[in-house]
Amino acid sequence: MARKPKTQSNETVAKESKATPELEVRINKLYEDGTSSIKAVASINIGNAFAVHGVKVMESAKGMFVSMPNFKGKDGYKDIFHPITKESREQLYQMVLEAYENKLSQVYEPEDSQSEEMKME
Numbered sequence: 001m002a003r004k005p006k007t008q009s010n011e012t013v014a015k016e017s018k019a020t021p022e023l024e025v026r027i028n029k030l031y032e033d034g035t036s037s038i039k040a041v042a043s044i045n046i047g048n049a050f051a052v053h054g055v056k057v058m059e060s061a062k063g064m065f066v067s068m069p070n071f072k073g074k075d076g077y078k079d080i081f082h083p084i085t086k087e088s089r090e091q092l093y094q095m096v097l098e099a100y101e102n103k104l105s106q107v108y109e110p111e112d113s114q115s116e117e118m119k120m121e
Contacts, residue, residue, distance in 0.1 A: 020088055021047030025099040027057075030107065039064070040100050044092070052081045057100045064100075066093040 024045040031038050040057040054069035068079045083089035 020091060021049075023047075023092060023095055025095045027099050027103040028053075030103060040103065042096050042099060044096070055096060057096060064097060066096045 026043050026045075027040050028043055029041045031040065037058050037060060038056050039059055042055040042057065044052045044055055046052065052069065056067040058065050058067050068082045070077045070079045072078075083092050
């Protein structure tokens with residue numbers, strides 16, 4: 001029996017879903033030398049089904065921002081992964097920046113202040 005040829009070269013299969021999947025962000029590496037615009041590298045677990053690695057926390061003259069994993073093509077840099085909606089992008093960027101701030105507070109929190117807090121409880 002002969003196969004039926006595809007009518008479209010780029011068929012898309014989509015499942016309607018209004019809810020944003022659960023995201024878990026982990027900071028894998030901090031860059032503390034102060035000379036690089038890269039401040040951290042993160043990984044994102046999406047819905048306990050997919051992982052994205054190489055998300056960067058960057059600093060520019062305009063402030064901190066999140067850079068998605070990308071590759072350099074002939075037309076410049078292209079994202080390998082990126083949020084589709086404005087709401088998803090805002091949620092993801094906020095979570096990455098919060099994870100970065102939390103990691104910084106863990107790294108730079110003096111041990112004496114931790115023991116003082118425990119004494120007060």
